[in-house]
Amino acid sequence: MVGSDADDPIDAASVRRENRARVIRALQTCTGNFGDDLAAPRVQAYSKDPVGSDPEEFAFVGALPLRRFYAFADKPDKNDRPVLWNRLLIEFELLGGKDPGKWGPDTSVSKLQRIAEQAVEKVDA
């Protein structure tokens, strides 16, 4: 389940935490890492247990700008974004979700997650 429309708020929160891990997996697949040296250990730890992670770690991973997963500060650029978006579609088990654009190196993981979740909702609708 990738949507976040569960009635139980605890379930909904768990789904959102799992979805964040999906975004991390997509980024890891595209870049080969879990973020820069400072971030990687915490991102990896979160990925292993998204639901059980502390709120601080959930917030930390969500606030990371995407560029911290790439070798260069101006990435993901126009060449990288379609690749990452396609990977997100796979992680979110979504076929044909449309990339709304307007995201890039300084977009946070959290925002990219919401963009992907909204794409899921639009396809479901």
Next chain:
Amino acid sequence: VSGWRFARSGWTLAAALCTGCIVTESQAQTAAEPAAEFIYPAPARTFEAEGGYRFLQGDARDDESFYRVTYYGGLIDSRGEPLKSAEHLDLTIPKPAASAGDRKNLELQLQDGRSTLNGGLFEMNGAMPLRLRGIERLNLRGAAYLATDLDGERTKASVGLESPPIRVPGAAKLQAANYLIFGIMAERDDATDAAADANYALATGRFFIGKALGMHRHPNRDAIAHSIALKFLEQAPTRADAVALAQPLRKINAEDLTDLQTWLLDAVDDTTESTDWKQTILARSDGIADAISERPTASVYLEGSGWYANSSQSNEPKSRGLLSLTTDYWPLETRDDIILRARYEWGFERLQPNLRINQFTVSMTVQF
């Protein structure tokens, strides 16, 4: 400080927890495709006291010690700060439009120990955006310059117009903050000898290219976290307030939300009515501060300024310029206000265009 990447997400961040602008601000900021942004690596919005040693190159003068006190204003088109203590950051400031760098709105400098300038120099350089009727789209700035030697024997004052920052071709590939700025000014040269006084027009240019290197955890991370928590709790002191605040945000496309709005939604969606709201916001703010507040270990920047004077002064060169290459290094893990600086300067001061500067300086700088 804040010269880092905090600048980017950090400013985007708080953009809109101000209730009134929570929707419109976010939409306005993200209307365009996100552009590459770079940390502005030079000091801004800070006072610096700098003392060091000047190694004079290429002439017979002796080396000398010097001091320099400088005030750097904020970048014109990014009013928050790159290299400045986070406690002074205004988190409500929207993401800067000119995030690849801009000139400062005001620089005041007093330097002593420069024997070639009668012992010292005071210089003021400022600019501010203007909206000139009919040509608003040019985004011109009003600029002013004043320089005098400390003996008061010579003073130059000028006012004029400057272009907004133009990006240096190719600099984006280096992930370097950069700009080119051109201007025209009217200048008054006032000397002790009244016969040497003159008024004339100037064409000016300045450029900057620089890069921050070796990011590490910010020493003021706790202050940053505190600022973020405060912003959250000011706008949403209880979870019920946050839920109410989140309602209009849910109608906005995710790509048009600011980071802070996104994180507010995160906090609401990741908690229940029984959650200790204040406690969870404090914890989340810690996490966010860690994510957005990296700090450079060093920075390198090349600055240049030049001018062409349409002057009839026979003993003064018409065109001159000054180049400086600076390396800043933050040696202490626990403080970001002490900097070791090495700088090479080559060219001419605008106040004394007949005196060549060719010197290497090393100094320790304290920022306030």
